[in-house]
Amino acid sequence: AQTVTQSQPEMSVQEAETVTLSCTYDTSESDYYLFWYKQPPSRQMILVIRQEAYKQQNATENRFSVNFQKAAKSFSLKISDSQLGDAAMYFCAYRRGANFGNEKLTFGTGTRLTIIP
């Protein structure tokens, strides 16, 4: 079974600084997707970024980027120029590849990010 591990229950960063959230996963599959979702106090789950395992290039979305190390099964999220609105719970998630149809997500336990003004 696939597992996703987030080893940092809480992180904090000064506003405008950069922070990296860690995520490791375990799978025997070669085709899969990885995601970072944020859950602010409203509890709405919001997609931050996604990475296809077959792509070597790291995904980026504005201030958010990932460091995808497939051999190490590591998928960290870097937030640059942190803003107060980035304060949230961040979940790393894994999904098996498209060949298996609509697949469920496996979530990590989350990292609570605090932004210090």
Added chain:
Amino acid sequence: GAVVSQHPSRVICKSGTSVKIECRSLDFQATTMFWYRQFPKQSLMLMATSNEGSKATYEQGVEKDKFLINHASLTLSTLTVTSAHPEDSSFYICSAEPGHLGETQYFGPGTRLLVL
């Protein structure tokens, strides 16, 4: 992105009553929807996978007779908590995966259930 709605956003009910939560995909069709439960300060726990036109697939340990799922159309799935008890109080979230946006799940805003 894609939009998923849930109704109601919060509900309070008496112990022993049933509560229905609706999950709708507003701008896409979803043959599959997912139902999660989230306890305070914890991660999401998948309860079941809802399949349009067929029976839902429940995760181990989830009582299918207590959490009834009906996926009646390509845009609507419902979760009914039957004979609710205080221990069913939780935050329930649904999600769906629009095929045209790749293999990405989009989530509803969630429903907070409080059973008195």
